[in-house]
Amino acid sequence: MDFRLGESSEARRAEVREFLDAHMSLALEEQVYRTGVSHDGDFTRALVEQGWMAPSWPVEFGGQGLDPEEMVAVGEELRLADAPMYGIGTTMMVATVIRAVGTDEQKAEIIPKALAGEIVIVLGFSEPEAGSDVAAATTRAVPDGDEWVINGQKMFTTNAQIGDYVFLLARTNTEVAKHKGLTMFLVPLHQPGVEIQAVFTLSGERTNIVYYNDVRVADAWRIGDVDGGWHAMTVALTNEHAAGFAAAIDRLLRAAETWARTTTDDDGVPRLQDGTVREALGRTAIDLEVSRLLQRRVAWMAATDQAIVAEGPMSKLFSSEALSTRAQDMAEVVGPDALRSYFDPTAPAHGVVEHMLRFSLGTTIYAGTSEIHRNMIAQRGLGLPRNR
Amino acid sequence: MDLRPSDEQLQLIDAFGALYAKESTAERVREAEPLGFDPRLWSQLVELGALAMAVDEAHGGWGATLLDLELVAEEHGRALGPAPLFEAQVACRLLARTDGAAAADLLAAALAGARLPTVSPRAPASGGLALVPAGAVATDVIVRLDDRLIVLPLGDDRTVPENVGSQPLADVPVDPARLAGATVLAERSGAELFDRALDDWLVLTAGALAGMAERAVRIGVDYAAEREAFDQKIGAFQAVGHRLADVATASAGATLLAREAAWADDEEPGRRAELAAMAFSFAAEAARDATAVALHVHGGYGFMLEYDIQLYYRRARGWTNVLMSPSAAARRVADRRYGPEGAS
Numbered sequence: 039m040d041f042r043l044g045e046s047s048e049a050r051r052a053e054v055r056e057f058l059d060a061h062m063s064l065a066l067e068e069q070v071y072r073t074g075v076s077h078d079g080d081f082t083r084a085l086v087e088q089g090w091m092a093p094s095w096p097v098e099f100g101g102q103g104l105d106p107e108e109m110v111a112v113g114e115e116l117r118l119a120d121a122p123m124y125g126i127g128t129t130m131m132v133a134t135v136i137r138a139v140g141t142d143e144q145k146a147e148i149i150p151k152a153l154a155g156e157i158v159i160v161l162g163f164s165e166p167e168a169g170s171d172v173a174a175a176t177t178r179a180v181p182d183g184d185e186w187v188i189n190g191q192k193m194f195t196t197n198a199q200i201g202d203y204v205f206l207l208a209r210t211n212t213e214v215a216k217h218k219g220l221t222m223f224l225v226p227l228h229q230p231g232v233e234i235q236a237v238f239t240l241s242g243e244r245t246n247i248v249y250y251n252d253v254r255v256a257d258a259w260r261i262g263d264v265d266g267g268w269h270a271m272t273v274a275l276t277n278e279h280a281a282g283f284a285a286a287i288d289r290l291l292r293a294a295e296t297w298a299r300t301t302t303d304d305d306g307v308p309r310l311q312d313g314t315v316r317e318a319l320g321r322t323a324i325d326l327e328v329s330r331l332l333q334r335r336v337a338w339m340a341a342t343d344q345a346i347v348a349e350g351p352m353s354k355l356f357s358s359e360a361l362s363t364r365a366q367d368m369a370e371v372v373g374p375d376a377l378r379s380y381f382d383p384t385a386p387a388h389g390v391v392e393h394m395l396r397f398s399l400g401t402t403i404y405a406g407t408s409e410i411h412r413n414m415i416a417q418r419g420l421g422l423p424r425n426r
Numbered sequence: 427m428d429l430r431p432s433d434e435q436l437q438l439i440d441a442f443g444a445l446y447a448k449e450s451t452a453e454r455v456r457e458a459e460p461l462g463f464d465p466r467l468w469s470q471l472v473e474l475g476a477l478a479m480a481v482d483e484a485h486g487g488w489g490a491t492l493l494d495l496e497l498v499a500e501e502h503g504r505a506l507g508p509a510p511l512f513e514a515q516v517a518c519r520l521l522a523r524t525d526g527a528a529a530a531d532l533l534a535a536a537l538a539g540a541r542l543p544t545v546s547p548r549a550p551a552s553g554g555l556a557l558v559p560a561g562a563v564a565t566d567v568i569v570r571l572d573d574r575l576i577v578l579p580l581g582d583d584r585t586v587p588e589n590v591g592s593q594p595l596a597d598v599p600v601d602p603a604r605l606a607g608a609t610v611l612a613e614r615s616g617a618e619l620f621d622r623a624l625d626d627w628l629v630l631t632a633g634a635l636a637g638m639a640e641r642a643v644r645i646g647v648d649y650a651a652e653r654e655a656f657d658q659k660i661g662a663f664q665a666v667g668h669r670l671a672d673v674a675t676a677s678a679g680a681t682l683l684a685r686e687a688a689w690a691d692d693e694e695p696g697r698r699a700e701l702a703a704m705a706f707s708f709a710a711e712a713a714r715d716a717t718a719v720a721l722h723v724h725g726g727y728g729f730m731l732e733y734d735i736q737l738y739y740r741r742a743r744g745w746t747n748v749l750m751s752p753s754a755a756a757r758r759v760a761d762r763r764y765g766p767e768g769a770s
Contacts, residue, residue, distance in 0.1 A: 039435075039493060040428045040693070041686045107427050310764055313757060320756035323763060324704045328679040331686060338427045352675040409668065416667035420647045420674055423662040 043107050043334065050093075050104065051111040057088060058119045064388070068381050070122050071393070074244030077125030077197060082155040085126065091153050092130050099137065100153040106337040114330075117285030124243075125158045125197045132159040132205040132224070135273045139262045144224070148203075159224070160201035162192040162248060163271070169193070170410050172207065173217045173268065177250065179208035186210075186223065186260070188253040194404070198234045198246040201227050205274070206250075211265050220267035224259045225250075241397040242380070275406075281350075282333030283357035283401050286394065287326040287364060293390035294319060294368045301375070301386060318371045322364045329357035348419025351411040358401035359408060365394040429682070435497055442498045445474055446505035452734045458508035462592040463563045468509040477537060480515035485522040485530075486537055492626060496633040496688035500681065503634030503713075504641040506741050510544065510560030510594065512630045517543035517568055520623040521611075524575065529611050532566060532577060541565045543577070545623055546598075547749050554599040559748050561596025562586040568611065568623075569600075575616035576608040591744015625702040628755070629687045631745055632705035636680035638745075639709065639716035642738045643674045646720030653725075666723055673716040680705075680712035700762035707755035713742035714752075 043051075061084045070076050085091060094109050095101025104112065116123055133152040136144050151157045168174040177190025188208055195204060203224050211219030227234075231253040237245045262270040298310040298319065309315050332353040339346050368391050369376040378385035380393035402408045416422045431439065449467045458464040471477075480495055481487025495515060502511055514536065521533035521543065535541040544564040546555045549571065558567050561584060568577050584596040612619055647670055650661030660666050687701035694701075717739040721728040728735055746752070761767065 039431060039685060039689055041689050042693075043427055311767060313767065316760035316764070316767065317753055317756045319763070320703075320707070320759035323700075323759055324683075324708050324756065327686075327701070327704055328683055328708060331682040332675075332679055334427060335429060335682060338429050341427075348674075349678075352678055355671075356675050356679060409664070412668040412671040413664070415671035415674060416661070416664075420643075420661075420667075420670060422647060422651055422667045422670065423659045425662045425664050425667060 041331075043111055046105075047108045047111040050108045051115055054112050054115040057084070057090075058115065058121065060084075062119050062121050066122065067120055070120065071242050071381060074238065074242050075125075075197065075200065076122045076243065077158065077200060078122040081122050082126060086153070086155040091126065091155060092133065095134075095137075100149070106341040107334070110334055110337045114285050114288075118288050120289065125160075125200065126155070128161050128197065128205075129157065129159040131274055132161075132203075135205070135222075135270055136224075136261060138273050139270055141258070143258060144261065148224070157202040158197055158200055159203045159205055160195050160197045160227075161274075162195050162204040162206040162225075164193040166191060166193055170407050172271070173220065175207050175209055175220060177206070177208045179210050179221060179223060179255075181210075181257075182254075184257045185254050186257060188223070188225065188250045188255060190250050192248045192250070194237070194245045195234075195248045196243065196245040198227060198248050199236070199244075203227060204248065205261070207267055207271060210267075214265070217268045219265055220271070221264050222261040222267040222270040223255050224261055225253060225255045226259075229253060239400065241393070241400050243400070281405055282329055282336075282353040283361045283398075284326060284329035284333050286397065286401070287322065287329055287357065287361050289390055290361065290365055290368060290394045291319070291322045291326055293387035293394075294322065294372070296387040297372055297375075297391070315371050318364075318367050322368065325357075325360035325364055329353070329360055332356055348415045351406075351414040352419070354405065355408055355411040355415065358398070361394065362398040362402055365391065365398045369395050429685075431497060435494060438494060439497050439501060441474060442471075442476075442501045445470055446501050446507060450505035450507045450509075452506075452737065455506045455508055455737055459592045460588050461562060461586070461594050462508045463510070463594045464508040467507060471507075471509055471511060472539060476511055477514055477518055481518050481522050481533070481537065485533055487518075487522070491688070492629060492691035493685065493688040496629055496684055499630040499633035500637035500640075500684070503637030503745075506638065506737055508592070510542065510563055512627060512634070513544040513560035513564065514542060515630065516623050516627045517545050519626055520545060520568060520575075520619055523619055523622065524611050524615075526611065528577070528609050532611075543568060545620075545627070546570075547624065547627070550600050550605065554597060554601075556597055557587070557589075557595045557748060558584075558598055560594055561598060562594035564596075567598060569605075569608075570616050570620040571605065573614050573616045574610060575612040575619055576605065576610050578604065578608050589744060591741045591748070593741075593744050593748060595748065621699070624749075625699050626691075627749065628702040628706035629684065629691070631749060632680070632684040632687065632702075632709035635706075635709035635713035635742065635745060636677060636684045638738055638742060639673070639677040639680055639713040642713070642716040642720040642735065642742075643670060643677050645735050645738070646670055646716075646723045647674075649720075650723050660723070669719045670723065673712070673719045676708075676712040677716055680709040683708050700759055703755045703758035703762060706749070707752045707759065710742075710746040710752040710755065714746065717742040 092101040093104045097103045129152050163172050179186040179188050206223045206225045210221040231251040233249040235247045301309045336349050375386050376391050380389035479488045479490035483489045521529045536543050542564045543566045544560040545568045546558050566577050584598045653660050684705045687705035690697050690701045721735045721739050727733050
């Protein structure tokens with residue numbers, strides 16, 4: 039057995055750190071937070087220049103051919119720095135789906151622009167009445183000649199206000215089981231009938247409600263088969279289910295350690311000497327280690343072509359729940375100063391603990407709630423009967 | 427990165443797994459209660475090399491890695507082995523690291539089966555050594571006194587308290603005269619040797635608790651997949667399935683972490699002590715929660731002695747608390763990361 043990520047992964051990690059030293063700053067971190075937009079033109083251009091838009095893709099498709107373990111190291115560093123990667127993440131997720139199931143025309147139009155950082159693609163899955171039960175989507179797409187006409191409403195379309203296309207899940211058949219009547223489209227956002235309404239969230243992230251009123255999209259922009267949208271969704275969501283929040287726990291731990299080392303009690307003793315503080319730090323470090331191991335296990339399984347069953351959901355479930363628990367613990371341990379907001383000049387360690395308290399809430403909800411992941415673990419991993 | 431045990435390690439797991447399947451059945455575990463010692467299991471474990479493997483070749487052993495021992499420990503925990511495996515392994519490894527004739531003689535006697543040494547995780551208090559693990563069946567106990575390491579023969583004056591985990595524990599009376607007259611194993615390096623031994627112990631117990639947790643989850647899942655209430659299998663209720671999913675996740679994490687900690691003993695010694703405490707703290711809570719959830723899933727049957735899950739519930743607590751609480755282990759993690767409390 040070997041628990042190291044390997045030399046090449048550590049080499050990639052060093053490259054990413056060097057890149058972040060040059061292109062990531064506290065000012066950019068604050069800009070991402072204040073605007074609520076995890077996307078930045080200059081940062082994206084710098085990433086493109088490095089050829090790092092799709093590092094896991096094969097070299098002949100414009101990637102770097104990094105293996106899953108190298109990608110773990112790259113991802114850990116980018117997330118630890120809170121780099122503005124969300125827009126790039128959704129764009130490349132959709133580009134990956136198009137590479138897998140798209141037409142030659144779609145590939146030729148989208149992939150070069152995505153790799154060049156020239157377009158932003160956003161996700162239109164959730165609806166007011168369809169969140170975790172995403173296959174219950176009711177946004178309609180009706181054929182009209184060689185076009186489709188779209189009507190409906192999507193929730194949580196983050197970056198729609200800067201997006202060029204939305205990867206839209208729409209109902210094309212109401213006569214069949216809900217999973218079987220869905221189709222995916224790549225819909226241009228700059229057109230009449232698309233109305234974007236800002237939604238602000240507890241973590242500071244800006245997201246959107248997007249209304250579609252008689253929005254037209256050519257059949258050439260259908261991704262995958264008519265009524266075959268669930269397959270395309272599965273390709274997209276497989277990426278999400280391999281997610282984990284170890285890097286966020288690492289951010290929390292580092293901020294708390296900085297606070298504990300630099301803050302003293304009324305007698306001038308560093309807070310790091312307090313038993314309660316030490317236990318909270320110790321427990322956070324333990325949860326970070328376990329989160330890393332669960333996440334790296336998924337990468338190792340992917341790298342060795344093993345079937346990933348419950349391991350992906352375990353990584354996402356454990357790390358998001360641990361982040362929430364430890365952020366709450368740490369806020370209580372830090373005490374009144376933990377009330378001071380992220381990037382308030384009076385806040386200890388830039389207020390990262392305060393931010394993590396709010397940020398963690400979303401992690402147990404988006405990309406499949408904890409309950410959805412527990413269902414997957416119970417049914418697929420443990421073989422328990424389906425719930426009704 | 428490679429999370430698969432080597433072919434040799436898989437053979438080791440198979441060999442010990444087969445032994446436990448035969449010699450540590452639930453029936454045998456029950457028969458060994460309340461003392462928690464099955465002499466036949468113990469002699470078979472020793473015969474298969476459980477002690478020899480723990481010791482390096484220079485001292486007459488096979489020189490297995492701590493990871494090899496941890497993989498066996500998982501099987502031990504899965505089967506609730508009523509035998510002083512970790513106590514004897516930890517004592518022998520400590521003796522092998524200790525210079526001098528006294529340590530060498532006791533180690534040789536232990537490997538020959540003539541003596542059975544254990545270690546006290548606690549320093550003597552006014553009443554003596556409390557709850558010495560394997561103290562009821564061992565012949566000698568190694569004790570740390572500040573920087574010194576001494577060994578005391580165990581005699582008829584020990585008492586054997588009944589305890590929740592049915593472990594062969596003993597309270598051993600010691601007085602200043604007995605301590606002063608004891609054989610000294612190490613004069614100045616005692617604290618260091620003891621800490622290293624405790625790290626081994628934490629890792630092996632973590633492995634056992636992880637194996638125990640995984641087995642408890644399986645028992646709970648099997649029951650929930652069979653038992654019907656309100657016209658469906660109870661495992662289909664999310665109130666049941668989600669709790670099992672949580673403890674299955676923690677058990678998987680506990681196994682990974684115990685293995686990483688054991689692997690680090692040779693491969694990343696700078697993190698050895700920190701990871702050992704992490705592995706113990708996490709596995710202890712995983713086993714605590716997995717056994718509680720799996721028992722609860724059984725409803726009233728889980729409360730009956732007849733069902734095996736109670737055997738797991740009791741040992742998860744006994745095997746943990748005889749060493750330290752999960753909270754104490756978390757503070758030990760902090761000691762390893764930031765230096766001892768009061769040091770900076």
